[in-house]
Amino acid sequence: xxxxxxxxxxxxxxxxxxxxxxxxxxxxxxxxxxxxxxxxxxxxxxxxxxxxxxxxxxxxxxxxxxxxxxxxxxxxxxxxxxxxxxxxxxxxxxxxxxxxxxxxxxxxxx
Amino acid sequence: xxxxxxxxxxxxxxxxxxxxxxxxxxxxxxxxxxxxxxxxxxxxxxxxxxxxxxxxxxxxxxxxxxxxxxxxxxxxxxxxxxxxxxxxxxxxxxxxxxxxxxxxxxxxxxxxxxxxxxxxx
Numbered sequence: 001x002x003x004x005x006x007x008x009x010x011x012x013x014x015x016x017x018x019x020x021x022x023x024x025x026x027x028x029x030x031x032x033x034x035x036x037x038x039x040x041x042x043x044x045x046x047x048x049x050x051x052x053x054x055x056x057x058x059x060x061x062x063x064x065x066x067x068x069x070x071x072x073x074x075x076x077x078x079x080x081x082x083x084x085x086x087x088x089x090x091x092x093x094x095x096x097x098x099x100x101x102x103x104x105x106x107x108x109x110x
Numbered sequence: 111x112x113x114x115x116x117x118x119x120x121x122x123x124x125x126x127x128x129x130x131x132x133x134x135x136x137x138x139x140x141x142x143x144x145x146x147x148x149x150x151x152x153x154x155x156x157x158x159x160x161x162x163x164x165x166x167x168x169x170x171x172x173x174x175x176x177x178x179x180x181x182x183x184x185x186x187x188x189x190x191x192x193x194x195x196x197x198x199x200x201x202x203x204x205x206x207x208x209x210x211x212x213x214x215x216x217x218x219x220x221x222x223x224x225x226x227x228x229x230x231x
Contacts, residue, residue, distance in 0.1 A: 001172070001173050001174065003156060003158075032214075032215070033215075034213065034214055034215025034216065035215065035216075036215060036216045036217060036218070038157070038218070040157075045206060045221040045222065045223060045224055046157065046206075046218070046221060047221075048217065048218055048219050051213060051215060051216075051217045051219075052213055052215055052217070057219060089156065089157050091157075091159070091216040091218075092215075092216065093214055093215045093216065096170075096173055097170050098159065098162075098170055098171070098172060098173065099147070099159040099162070099216045100159065101149075101156055101157040101158060101159060102156070103156050104155075104156040104157070
């Protein structure tokens with residue numbers, strides 16, 4: 001199972017919106033409504049930000065939103081804030097009943 | 111309050127078998143829909159899902175590592191154990207356990223703090 005493809009880095013200024021893509025195949029991202037997004041600050045465990053493509057867990061800011069089209073899922077962060085600077089990972093359920101993570105994206109707030 | 115904590119050796123030698131324990135509280139792995147996964151992250155690299163065990167004792171493994179992994183649970187102790195055989199320096203990583211529930215997707219809402227395992231002679 002190959003890792004899902006994410007851009008290595010994305011940057012934006014405070015207040016702007018950015019979008020991170022996550023590209024897989026019809027055997028994972030494209031085949032199921034089971035995509036999650038995680039935020040990870042240095043030295044910390046990942047934090048679930050989005051699950052089942054577009055659902056936010058309780059307590060997660062509504063500045064974070066998820067979507068999917070075909071084999072590509074996306075995470076949009078609107079109203080970018082300094083605290084959003086972190087690594088972001090997508091993850092998907094697969095046709096083998098396993099999970100696969102993305103390659104990770106470093107978000108920089110300029 | 112749901113908590114998970116990983117424990118195990120910080121250092122293992124190449125070819126040895128690694129045994130990690132995830133001790134959790136705040137939920138039972140006998141409850142329908144509960145699942146615990148192991149996930150690792152080499153220093154400076156991406157997350158990698160390893161294995162999952164479900165409330166009904168179903169077990170799932172990474173296709174690339176399945177020959178080396180075994181996951182099990184002890185519901186009386188609220189523990190999930192992962193063993194990985196034939197350790198290699200490339201297996202050096204922080205190993206996390208995480209709980210998912212309900213959805214079949216990677217709904218890892220609760221994570222342990224992680225434990226760093228270094229493979230070196």
